Structure formats: C-alpha cells, structure tokens
Amino acid sequence: MNLTLRIWRQKGPDDPGRMVTYPVTDVSPDMSFLEMLDVLNEQLTLAGDDPVAFDHDCREGICGACGMVINGVAHGPEKATTVCQLHMRHFSDGDTIDIEPWRAKAFPVIKDLVVDRGALDRIIAAGGYITAPTGSAPEAHSQLVRKADADAAFESAACIGCGACVAACPNGSATLFLAAKVTHLSLLPQGQPERMTRVVGMVDAHDAAGFGGCTNIGECSAVCPKEIPLSTIGRLNRDYLRATRERSGTPGT
Amino acid sequence: MAVTGILLVLFLIAHMIGNLKIFFGPADFDHYAHWLRTIGAPVLPEDWYLWGQRVLLGAALVAHIWAAAVLARRARAARPVRYVHRPKVQVSYAARTMRWGGVIIALFVVYHLLDLTTGDLNPVADQRRPYANVVADFAPERWWVTLIYVIGIVTLGFHLRHGMFSALRSLGQQTPRGERRARSAALVFAVALCAGYLVVPFAVLAGLVG
Numbered sequence: 059m060n061l062t063l064r065i066w067r068q069k070g071p072d073d074p075g076r077m078v079t080y081p082v083t084d085v086s087p088d089m090s091f092l093e094m095l096d097v098l099n100e101q102l103t104l105a106g107d108d109p110v111a112f113d114h115d116c117r118e119g120i121c122g123a124c125g126m127v128i129n130g131v132a133h134g135p136e137k138a139t140t141v142c143q144l145h146m147r148h149f150s151d152g153d154t155i156d157i158e159p160w161r162a163k164a165f166p167v168i169k170d171l172v173v174d175r176g177a178l179d180r181i182i183a184a185g186g187y188i189t190a191p192t193g194s195a196p197e198a199h200s201q202l203v204r205k206a207d208a209d210a211a212f213e214s215a216a217c218i219g220c221g222a223c224v225a226a227c228p229n230g231s232a233t234l235f236l237a238a239k240v241t242h243l244s245l246l247p248q249g250q251p252e253r254m255t256r257v258v259g260m261v262d263a264h265d266a267a268g269f270g271g272c273t274n275i276g277e278c279s280a281v282c283p284k285e286i287p288l289s290t291i292g293r294l295n296r297d298y299l300r301a302t303r304e305r306s307g308t309p310g311t
Numbered sequence: 312m313a314v315t316g317i318l319l320v321l322f323l324i325a326h327m328i329g330n331l332k333i334f335f336g337p338a339d340f341d342h343y344a345h346w347l348r349t350i351g352a353p354v355l356p357e358d359w360y361l362w363g364q365r366v367l368l369g370a371a372l373v374a375h376i377w378a379a380a381v382l383a384r385r386a387r388a389a390r391p392v393r394y395v396h397r398p399k400v401q402v403s404y405a406a407r408t409m410r411w412g413g414v415i416i417a418l419f420v421v422y423h424l425l426d427l428t429t430g431d432l433n434p435v436a437d438q439r440r441p442y443a444n445v446v447a448d449f450a451p452e453r454w455w456v457t458l459i460y461v462i463g464i465v466t467l468g469f470h471l472r473h474g475m476f477s478a479l480r481s482l483g484q485q486t487p488r489g490e491r492r493a494r495s496a497a498l499v500f501a502v503a504l505c506a507g508y509l510v511v512p513f514a515v516l517a518g519l520v521g
Contacts, residue, residue, distance in 0.1 A: 066395070077395055130396040156396035163389050228407075229382065230389025270389035271382045273312075273409065274477040276402040288480075289487045296483030 059085040059146060062154040063098065065110055068167050075167065077156070087147035091134060092117060092124060094146055111170040119143040119283065122218030125225070126171045127158040132222035132281040140220065140283040160225035163268040164232070175221050177267035178235060184263035185256035186239045188248045207245045210293075214242040216284040223278035223286075229270035234278035236264050237294035238286045244297055254301040261298055312382070313478035315375040320471070322368055327507040333520055337442040344441040376417070383410055405473035412470045419463030426456075449515035457512045468505040472497050 061082045068075030082098050089097070092114050099109035115123035119140040126141055128134035134144045149155065159167050164177035203211075217238035224232045240257050243249030249256070265271075272291060279288040332343045350360040399407065422432070427444055430436030435447040449457050475497035476490075484493050514520045 064395075075392075127394060127396075130394060130398040131401075158394055158396065161390050161392055161394055163391050229386035231386075268389060270386040273382060273406070274473070274480045275406040280402055287487050287490075289485055289490045292480050292483055292485035292490070295481055296485055299483055 059087060059149070059151045061085055061094075061149065061152070064154060064156045065170070066158045067110070067170055068159075069108075070169060071166055077158075085146055087145070089146045090117065090142055091128070091144040091146065092142050111168075111172045113172050114142060117142040120218060122220040125160060125220045125222055127156075127160065127225055129156050132160070132225040133220075133283055137280075138283055138285050140218075143283075160221050162221075162224045162230045164230075165221060165224065173221075175219070177269070178219050178221060178232065180267055181232065181236060181260050181263045182239065185252060185259035186243070187252075188243060189251055190248070201247045203246060211242050211245040214238040214245075214286060214290055217242070217286055218284060220283065222281050222283060224269065226277040226281040227270065227272075228275060228277060229273055231270040231272045231278075232264055232267075233269075233272035233291055233294070234282065234286055234288070236260055237290040240297060241290045241293045244293070253297065254304060257294065257297040257301045261294075312375065312378045312474075313481040315371040315378065316474050316478050318371040319368065319375065320475070322364075323467075323504060327504060330511050331507065333442065333445060333511055334514070337440075340442045340445075341440060345439075372420075376413070379410065379413060403473060405469045406477075408466075408469055409473055412466045415466045416463065416470060419459070419466070422459060423463070445511065446515055446521055449512040451516055454516075457516055460512050461509060464505055464508045467508075468501045471504060472501040475500055 063080045063082055064077045065080060066075055067078045080098055080102075082094065082101070085094050085097065092112070095110060095112060102109045112126060113123045115121045117124070119142060122140075124140055124142045125133060128141065128144075133139060133141050135148055136144050157171065159165075159171045160173050160175075162173075165173040165175055167173050214237075217235060219235060221232075221235070223234035224230060227233075240260060243256065244253045274288070274291065276288050279286060329343060329347075333340045348358050348361055426432045426448065427441070430438065430444065433444050433448060434453070435444045437443060447453075449460075476493050479493045479497075480490075484490065511520070
C-alpha cells in the first residue's frame with residue numbers, strides 16, 4: 059500500500075504548528091497504525107529529519123497511552139479500537155490520511171501528536187480513590203456486591219483514560235471520563251465513604267481544568283475504545299445532584 | 312437547562328391542547344381564549360394570572376438561553392485550536408443542531424408573538440376574535456405564514472427530541488435500558504407535539520377550519 063499522510067507537526071508548546079504531507083510507500087496491510095508511523099519515522103530519521111513524536115506504550119489496547127485523531131475521528135475508523143490496535147487493512151491503497159493530536163485547551167500539545175493529559179490526573183487526584191486498608195488482601199467474600207452493580211462498575215472500570223472522549227466531544231468535555239471514574243467507585247461498597255465528596259471534588263477539578271460542559275451528544279461514547287456507555291453520565295449526574303443537596307457532600311463540613 | 316426546559320415544555324403541552332379547541336368551532340375557541348384572561352377570577356383581577364404565567368415563562372426562557380450561552384462559551388474556550396479535518400457529528404442531527412435550532416426557535420417565538428398576541432403582523436388583529444385571527448393567518452394566499460410556522464415547529468421538534476432526552480439524563484437517568492426508553496419517549500413526544508401544533512395551520516389551509 060502507498061499512502062499520503064498529512065500530519066500535525068508542532069516543535070513545542072509555543073510553536074503554532076501546521077499540517078505537513080508525507081508519502082509512505084510499501085505499507086503492509088498487516089501493520090498496525092503505529093507500526094506504519096514507525097516506518098515513516100525510520101524514513102525521516104534516515105533522511106535526517108525530525109521523527110514524528112507520538113505517545114505509545116503497551117500497543118495492546120490496554121494502557122491508554124496512544125491516541126490520535128485520524129481523519130477527524132479519535133482512534134480512527136474502527137469502533138472500540140485504540141489506534142495501536144487499528145490495522146492498515148482498514149485503509150486502501152492511495153488513501154490520504156489526516157493525523158492530528160487530541161485538541162483541547164486542557165490537553166496542551168507538547169510536541170507533534172503528544173499532548174499533556176495531566177488534567178485527567180488532576181481529576182483523579184480530586185477524588186478518584188478509596189480509603190483502602192493496608193495490609194494483606196481481605197477475604198473476597200467479606201463484602202458482597204450485587205451482580206448488576208459489579209457488572210456496571212466493571213464496565214466503567216474498563217476506562218483506560220486515553221482522552222478520546224475529550225478529543226471527540228464537540229464541547230471539549232471530559233464528562234465521560236469523569237463519569238466512568240465516579241461510577242466505577244460509587245457503585246461498590248469500598249467507594250461509599252467518599253462518595254459525595256468524590257463527585258463534588260472531581261466535577262470541580264474537571265471544570266477548573268478548562269474542559270467544556272456536557273450536553274449529552276454522545277460523540278464520546280461512540281469513539282470510546284472501551285465502549286463506556288453514555289448512561290454512566292446519568293449516574294454521575296445523580297450522584298452530583300444528591301451530593302449538592304446533602305450538606306455532608308460539601309468538602310470540609 | 313433541564314429544569315427551565317421542562318417548564319417551557321409544560322407550557323408547550325398546555326398551549327397545544329388549547330390550540331386544538333379550534334376544531335370545536337369559533338364560539339368554543341374564542342370562549343377558551345377569553346377564559347385564559349379570567350383564570351383565577353374573582354380572586355385575581357383580569358389578566359393577572361396571564362401576566363404571572365408570562366413572567367414565569369419569560370424568566371424560564373431567559374435562564375434557558377443564559378445556560379445555553381454559558382455552555383457554548385465554555386465549549387468554545389475548551390477547544391482553542393480547531394481540528395483541520397472534522398467530519399460532522401456522527402451521533403444525531405438533533406443534538407448537532409441544538410444551538411442554531413434554539414436561535415431559530417427564539418426568532419420564531421418573536422414572530423409568533425407579533426402575529427397572534429400583539430397582532431402587529433396579523434391581517435385581522437382583533438384580540439376579541441382569536442379564531443378569525445388564526446383563520447386569516449393561514450389562508451392559502453398567505454402560504455408563507457404557514458411555511459414559517461412549519462419551519463418553527465419542525466425545528467422545535469428536533470430541539471425537543473434531543474432536549475427531552477438530555478433533560479432526563481441531566482436529572483439522573485442512569486441505565487442503558489432506561490436510555491433507550493428515554494430516547495424513544497423523547498422521539499414520540501416530539502413527533503406528537505409537532506403533529507398537534509401543525510394540524511391547526513394545515514386544517515385552515517385545507518379548508519377544514521374556516
């Protein structure tokens with residue numbers, strides 16, 4: 059396969075950046091998208107050019123490090139697939155492919171396709187944890203969890219924090235990420251002590267990071283590689299309404 | 312958005328049911344319209360209830376638009392550098408057109424008030440004979456009035472289709488099965504409301520009401 063890539067190149071946070079066109083030849087349809095970029099980077103390195111910077115780690119679709127917007131769609135055209143698990147067989151010979159970084163004020167570009175997703179960490183730091191007892195692991199059956207709750211919590215726990223929801227959201231909102239984290243913990247008995255302070259703290263951290271507000275459009279869920287359901291946002295809203303109604307939900311009281 | 316939207320929707324339902332009184336003839340319709348001014352009598356003087364409702368709806372509308380403006384500004388600020396390649400929203404036409412649809416509906420409401428409340432744009436403009444105002448409005452030779460109403464109401468239908476679902480979600484609708492039900496209910500409600508409003512101008516246009 060021969061492809062034409064149009065890639066966002068940006069030397070650093072202060073560089074305005076621009077789309078640059080690169081031809082790539084002899085791409086195997088069995089390559090992953092990242093392997094195809096590796097081939098391009100080898101070509102660029104041999105030619106003495108700066109290789110395209112992009113985030114990646116496990117390349118198994120479970121770490122959440124990789125992520126880029128391919129032809130306007132976060133993680134590319136395949137549903138429920140991270141970009142590292144996207145294969146070139148889903149493209150055709152002669153295609154022109156546009157590759158851009160996640161675009162959000164809260165995700166400043168560090169270089170080329172690499173963005174700083176520290177804003178998601180700040181949301182987690184504001185409440186995405188439980189007060190776990192230290193020591194040996196407790197007996198698994200000592201705390202019972204309803205099967206339906208366990209399933210819904212697990213569904214949300216599948217979130218890998220890649221940030222595709224933010225990249226896809228027309229409002230630049232991270233509400234699906236926020237909802238997945240809140241739902242994951244607040245459905246389980248271990249998450250109950252901080253349930254109300256968690257949701258208030260995490261929503262505040264989300265807004266303070268400069269993310270937009272949710273209008274329930276559903277673009278996030280459509281591109282989510284872990285298929286976090288849009289309905290988790292309803293669980294977040296319900297917890298938030300309850301927390302803001304109850305005085306105990308206000309941190310410091 | 313959700314709470315003010317629901318207040319406005321409750322009014323839309325009452326308004327639609329009131330409109331359908333037109334099929335009972337001029338005497339019934341005019342009597343109904345007059346009753347709106349005397350609700351609460353004799354405790355309340357004439358028009359007091361009506362003005363109370365207008366103030367409440369006006370406040371809800373202002374709050375609704377204010378919340379929408381805040382969300383739109385936050386969205387703009389949240390993505391300062393736009394995508395070079397950006398296909399249209401893949402999920403829903405209704406969701407994509409909420410903001411501009413809302414602007415169209417606001418303009419339509421202004422036109423509608425000038426037409427059938429103040430009478431400035433109505434050929435009869437007689438507050439005591441609302442039936443005659445409506446019939447004159449949608450006469451076949453004034454086809455463009457009907458067109459404006461169709462555009463306004465269909466835009467409202469799309470707005471409600473996403474808006475009703477979104478309001479339920481904002482107020483805590485939280486299961487996938489409930490989401491399917493909420494989306495279907497929003498669609499059925501939007502279609503029913505559109506039909507209930509549009510049947511009046513088309514009945515006049517077709518000569519069924521005259």
